[in-house]
Amino acid sequence: MKIQRKLEALPAKPQYTEKKPFFSPKEIIFRGEKRAMVFRFSPKLQMFLLLVFILAGSLSIYSYRMYYRSDKIISTKNQQLSRGQEAYGNLMTEFVALNKNVNTILDSLSKTDTDKKELQKYRQQAALISNKINEITTTNTWLSPESVAERASLYDTMLERDLALSERDELKSQLEELNEQVGEMRRVELEVFKKIESLSDKEINKMKRALNEVNQSLKEKGLYFNSLSRKRQNAGGPYIPDTGILQKDKELNDKVTAIFENMEDIDYYKQVVEKTPIGKPVWSYWVTSKFGSRLDPFKKSKATHKGVDLASMTGNKIRTRAKGKVTRAGTASGYGLLVEIDHGNGFKTKYAHMNKIYVKKGEEVEVGDAVGEVGSTGRSTGPHLHYEILYRGVPVNPMPFIQAKL
Numbered sequence: 006m007k008i009q010r011k012l013e014a015l016p017a018k019p020q021y022t023e024k025k026p027f028f029s030p031k032e033i034i035f036r037g038e039k040r041a042m043v044f045r046f047s048p049k050l051q052m053f054l055l056l057v058f059i060l061a062g063s064l065s066i067y068s069y070r071m072y073y074r075s076d077k078i079i080s081t082k083n084q085q086l087s088r089g090q091e092a093y094g095n096l097m098t099e100f101v102a103l104n105k106n107v108n109t110i111l112d113s114l115s116k117t118d119t120d121k122k123e124l125q126k127y128r129q130q131a132a133l134i135s136n137k138i139n140e141i142t143t144t145n146t147w148l149s150p151e152s153v154a155e156r157a158s159l160y161d162t163m164l165e166r167d168l169a170l171s172e173r174d175e176l177k178s179q180l181e182e183l184n185e186q187v188g189e190m191r192r193v194e195l196e197v198f199k200k201i202e203s204l205s206d207k208e209i210n211k212m213k214r215a216l217n218e219v220n221q222s223l224k225e226k227g228l229y230f231n232s233l234s235r236k237r238q239n240a241g242g243p244y245i246p247d248t249g250i251l252q253k254d255k256e257l258n259d260k261v262t263a264i265f266e267n268m269e270d271i272d273y274y275k276q277v278v279e280k281t282p283i284g285k286p287v288w289s290y291w292v293t294s295k296f297g298s299r300l301d302p303f304k305k306s307k308a309t310h311k312g313v314d315l316a317s318m319t320g321n322k323i324r325t326r327a328k329g330k331v332t333r334a335g336t337a338s339g340y341g342l343l344v345e346i347d348h349g350n351g352f353k354t355k356y357a358h359m360n361k362i363y364v365k366k367g368e369e370v371e372v373g374d375a376v377g378e379v380g381s382t383g384r385s386t387g388p389h390l391h392y393e394i395l396y397r398g399v400p401v402n403p404m405p406f407i408q409a410k411l
Contacts, residue, residue, distance in 0.1 A: 312393035341383020
């Protein structure tokens with residue numbers, strides 16, 4: 006309790022409320038072993054030293070910024086100088102290459118009939134350019150003649166490469182254009198082949214229909230003419246495969262193959278039709294007596310008629326409708342003047358009551374050849390053609406043959 010009272014009796018700690026200015030007088034004391042040194046800084050000296058410090062700092066910052074900026078400017082200028090030297094070197098390289106090409110051209114011209122004086126003038130100009138290039142390259146240490154010559158050779162190589170690339174692009178363009186033309190030609194060829202195939206199909210179908218109509222007449226007698234019985238027979242030879250360009254184009258190859266097959270069929274059917282009596286033997290006629298049973302014109306009783314009677318004007322030409330060989334030409338009992346032709350394939354034709362005969366026995370006739378004239382010889386009541394067709398010796402109705410169209 007006594008201690009507490011003594012503490013309470015002590016005076017309180019003094020409170021300093023006065024504020025000192027920033028540049029108040031200051032002292033710096035340096036103590037040694039036996040003495041002490043005191044340096045006093047007045048407010049003015051403090052302000053001066055602060056000003057010097059600020060100026061020194063500002064100068065340092067400015068110097069650093071100027072150094073950094075100058076270094077950047079110098080670097081940029083060096084890059085520009087380097088690019089300028091490179092561009093200048095490239096220009097000199099092009100000059101050397103062009104001058105070299107000019108000399109090559111002049112050498113080529115010297116071998117022709119070019120004016121000598123004019124050529125010499127060009128050579129002098131080329132020599133002046135060459136000397137100027139040498140002068141420039143020797144005065145600039147960074148641009149040696151060797152480096153320029155080396156770069157000129159490289160430049161020539163690059164020019165040749167660019168020329169080759171340009172020619173390649175041109176050839177590629179021409180090839181694309183050619184491919185387009187080939188494609189268009191292929192399209193046209195396909196259209197033409199389709200048309201040919203269509204026309205050949207029509208031709209084949211027309212001959213097939215005519216032969217089918219002929220068979221309608223034969224069926225009445227229990228006969229049948231097989232037009233394909235000899236197709237593609239009697240052929241041979243070594244097998245030599247076709248390895249042409251068509252093998253690479255299936256569509257085109259199929260069309261060409263189909264056309265060739267049709268052509269073979271047409272050729273075959275033409276050979277068959279040429280020996281099959283299809284068509285009318287006289288240009289104008291009217292039927293006065295049909296094939297088969299009839300009333301005999303003389304006896305007026307039922308009789309068998311082996312052909313058809315085609316009434317026509319006396320003297321009208323009678324033409325064979327198939328090629329063949331004349332096996333009979335002369336007078337025959339009941340027939341009057343008669344011509345008989347063997348066409349092969351089992352077919353024979355007879356032409357009776359003729360006014361005149363134009364052919365002889367053993368003579369070969371072609372389709373459309375005139376064999377005689379319409380008349381009224383033999384057992385006849387008026388001018389007409391008695392026309393018979395026999396297949397394998399059996400008389401058949403001639404009208405389907407006459408009416409069939411080719």
